[in-house]
Amino acid sequence: MGALAAVTRLRIAKLSELPPDTNRVFKLGGTSVLLCRTEAGVFAVENRCTHQLASLEGGRMRGRHLFCPKHGARFDMGTGATAGTLAKTPIKTYRVHIDADDNITIDWPQSSSPHSDGVTDMTQVQTSKQIVTRFLELFSSGAVDETMAMMTDDATWWVAGTMPISGTYDKAAFAKLLSGVLDTCTGPIRITPRTFIAEGDRVALEAESFTQTRNGRNYNNLYHFVFVVRDGKIAIVKEYLDTMHANAILCSA
Amino acid sequence: MGNLPKAEAFKFPLDLGAPEGSLEGKARPVDNGSDVLDPSRYYSREFMQKEWQTLWPRVWLLAAVTADIREPGDYTLFQHGHEEFLVVRQDDGSIKAFYNACPHRGNRVCQVDRGTADSFTCPFHSWQFGCDGKLQKIVDEETFNPKLIAHRPGLTEVRTDTLGGLVFVNMDGKAPPLKEWMGLPEGYIEAYGLETMNLVRHTRSEWSSNWKTGVDTFYETYHLPHIHPQTQGSIEEFCQIDLYKNGFSRMIMWFGIKSHRHEVSHERDLDEGAKIFLRDAGIDPETYTGTVADTRRDIQIAKRERAQRLGLKEWDKLTDGQLSDGWITGMFPNVQMGMHAEGVFIMRFVPHPTDPEKFIYDNVLLYRHLEEPNYNVPTWMAMPKDVDVTGATRPDIERWPADQEPAIGPVLLQDFELVPNVQRGLKSRGFKGPLWGEQEQRIRHFHKEVDRYINGEN
Numbered sequence: 088m089g090a091l092a093a094v095t096r097l098r099i100a101k102l103s104e105l106p107p108d109t110n111r112v113f114k115l116g117g118t119s120v121l122l123c124r125t126e127a128g129v130f131a132v133e134n135r136c137t138h139q140l141a142s143l144e145g146g147r148m149r150g151r152h153l154f155c156p157k158h159g160a161r162f163d164m165g166t167g168a169t170a171g172t173l174a175k176t177p178i179k180t181y182r183v184h185i186d187a188d189d190n191i192t193i194d195w196p197q198s199s200s201p202h203s204d205g206v207t208d209m210t211q212v213q214t215s216k217q218i219v220t221r222f223l224e225l226f227s228s229g230a231v232d233e234t235m236a237m238m239t240d241d242a243t244w245w246v247a248g249t250m251p252i253s254g255t256y257d258k259a260a261f262a263k264l265l266s267g268v269l270d271t272c273t274g275p276i277r278i279t280p281r282t283f284i285a286e287g288d289r290v291a292l293e294a295e296s297f298t299q300t301r302n303g304r305n306y307n308n309l310y311h312f313v314f315v316v317r318d319g320k321i322a323i324v325k326e327y328l329d330t331m332h333a334n335a336i337l338c339s340a
Numbered sequence: 341m342g343n344l345p346k347a348e349a350f351k352f353p354l355d356l357g358a359p360e361g362s363l364e365g366k367a368r369p370v371d372n373g374s375d376v377l378d379p380s381r382y383y384s385r386e387f388m389q390k391e392w393q394t395l396w397p398r399v400w401l402l403a404a405v406t407a408d409i410r411e412p413g414d415y416t417l418f419q420h421g422h423e424e425f426l427v428v429r430q431d432d433g434s435i436k437a438f439y440n441a442c443p444h445r446g447n448r449v450c451q452v453d454r455g456t457a458d459s460f461t462c463p464f465h466s467w468q469f470g471c472d473g474k475l476q477k478i479v480d481e482e483t484f485n486p487k488l489i490a491h492r493p494g495l496t497e498v499r500t501d502t503l504g505g506l507v508f509v510n511m512d513g514k515a516p517p518l519k520e521w522m523g524l525p526e527g528y529i530e531a532y533g534l535e536t537m538n539l540v541r542h543t544r545s546e547w548s549s550n551w552k553t554g555v556d557t558f559y560e561t562y563h564l565p566h567i568h569p570q571t572q573g574s575i576e577e578f579c580q581i582d583l584y585k586n587g588f589s590r591m592i593m594w595f596g597i598k599s600h601r602h603e604v605s606h607e608r609d610l611d612e613g614a615k616i617f618l619r620d621a622g623i624d625p626e627t628y629t630g631t632v633a634d635t636r637r638d639i640q641i642a643k644r645e646r647a648q649r650l651g652l653k654e655w656d657k658l659t660d661g662q663l664s665d666g667w668i669t670g671m672f673p674n675v676q677m678g679m680h681a682e683g684v685f686i687m688r689f690v691p692h693p694t695d696p697e698k699f700i701y702d703n704v705l706l707y708r709h710l711e712e713p714n715y716n717v718p719t720w721m722a723m724p725k726d727v728d729v730t731g732a733t734r735p736d737i738e739r740w741p742a743d744q745e746p747a748i749g750p751v752l753l754q755d756f757e758l759v760p761n762v763q764r765g766l767k768s769r770g771f772k773g774p775l776w777g778e779q780e781q782r783i784r785h786f787h788k789e790v791d792r793y794i795n796g797e798n
Binding site for chain 2: 138139145147149150154156157158159160161170171172173
């Protein structure tokens with residue numbers, strides 16, 4: 088263990104996304120970080136007041152100081168230090184860097200980081216997750232054309248295992264497969280995302296599906312998906328699932 | 341060049357000879373008699389209760405300086421005894437003040453000294469109020485009997501008004517308008533331009549005496565040669581005293597010149613303190629050619645020249661006397677302000693919430709910053725080193741535990757040590773009441789006004 092805590096640089100946003108005299112919340116893993124901009128600079132602090140654990144978002148700022156919008160506890164955004172007697176514990180702060188291209192990055196403790204080297208683009212990570220979330224919403228609505236429109240033209244979908252429907256599909260082939268499966272069901276296949284892990288353009292998630300087949304059986308599978316996102320669309324899908332359950336319910340319908 | 345009379349000709353009281361009716365002019369004498377007052381006013385709980393019934397609610401209390409609440413949403417707390425007020429700058433630029441008590445259960449809604457906010461949330465159950473004091477939210481409102489909250493309970497407003505950068509509150513709402521009530525000559529406070537100054541230091545310490553014992557101590561210069569002997573070479577304790585209406589008063593103290601009773605070995609024998617005053621005015625004491633009798637006048641000339649060079653328009657309104665002297669101004673009931681060209685030293689003698697034999701000494705220094713090398717807060721104001729005086733950072737209130745010496749500079753510390761001894765003797769069976777001389781006439785003037793409130797005449 089060195090004297091200095093190992094940190095990773097996380098890219099959070101462009102300076103232009105943070106107008107002067109505003110602050111904005113970014114979710115980094117399980118931590119809510121408040122990015123703050125005043126004439127004194129750009130600061131990053133943990134978005135949790137140490138007084139009564141309220142969000143600091145929207146709190147007024149003066150120079151280096153941030154006032155909790157609830158009860159006025161005041162923090163030095165550079166050091167985290169408190170003033171007065173209301174909050175006794177400093178808030179966590181993160182060192183902020185702004186590069187020549189106005190990218191805002193912060194020093195993130197390595198132990199809580201998704202990976203350990205280079206700069207992680209948090210904006211891209213957020214965007215990738217949002218695209219996948221939107222895609223699964225479309226998928227779950229049963230609207231095949233709209234779902235397909237959110238896949239790139241060269242998209243591929245791979246289904247794990249040795250079932251008759253296992254293997255790699257191109258976009259047209261997958262559209263056909265999906266329509267065929269939906270024809271045997273009484274409604275759309277609803278896929279509910281559970282947990283996300285994202286890195287750059289790659290999003291991994293656990294998910295659960297549910298539908299009923301026309302012959303009265305419940306299809307309720309558990310998945311691990313890997314998505315690769317490109318240009319706001321889904322480029323690659325890898326679908327790991329309980330193939331025995333899928334084979335029994337869908338392939339015998 | 342010497343304009344000082346010889347020591348033997350130096351008679352009290354001074355009349356500086358300014359035109360009658362001018363801000364500097366000597367006020368007409370007031371005959372306050374020669375009663376010896378019952379000293380129980382300094383320690384009895386009955387008297388303290390009377391003050392809470394007939395004095396504090398009826399007067400205007402200095403609650404804040406506008407320098408602390410410049411922008412809409414800026415707020416500051418003002419404590420007075422057990423009462424506390426939240427003073428807030430409104431969106432339209434006006435100022436409102438509220439009792440800092442949640443209408444729900446009484447909890448102190450705001451618990452920080454100052455800040456800036458869009459709303460106030462009570463920490464107890466998160467009832468929320470606007471900067472205008474109006475109720476914004478009751479958490480789980482459907483669980484209240486609608487009749488109980490039909491009046492939409494907000495923060496209770498208290499009457500407020502401002503004058504020359506000072507914010508006042510009047511609890512019972514019935515005091516005469518602030519301008520009428522203010523006993524000082526018109527334009528007196530305004531001449532110094534307090535609103536263009538920044539608050540650069542704020543100290544708050546607990547002193548072991550009644551608040552009036554504190555006022556008395558600071559209302560006279562008679563004690564200077566004895567309690568503060570180190571000031572003899574640089575401050576003249578004989579001063580012009582002016583008694584104004586409504587208990588207000590002023591003494592003009594000459595700073596930067598030796599006391600008439602201070603003995604020197606020769607006419608160029610400058611005291612270290614006098615050298616400090618010269619240096620603050622931009623005069624190098626090592627090359628200074630004047631005598632001990634010239635320093636005050638030369639300080640005036642040097643300051644006037646510097647003000648013109650710097651284009652310091654605020655000083656145009658000030659007389660030469662105001663450039664060198666301290667106009668020590670008593671604002672009834674519990675405020676004294678040292679008015680100086682560079683800044684204003686405000687001391688409040690705040691009654692203790694429960695104990696008549698304690699008060700809170702609240703000290704605020706306002707200072708007009710200039711971007712000029714060799715121009716700084718006057719040395720005698722005893723600012724700690726490395727404090728930002730540019731106004732960029734409003735310093736936090738410095739507080740000390742009751743049993744600890746406050747870091748308020750050597751002169752005030754001498755008063756801090758004096759006061760508990762006075763308080764003890766005031767309670768003695770052997771003490772029959774204060775015998776105030778003419779150098780202490782401001783004290784009598786102050787107590788006479790207190791008595792008018794206590795006796796229900798005001």
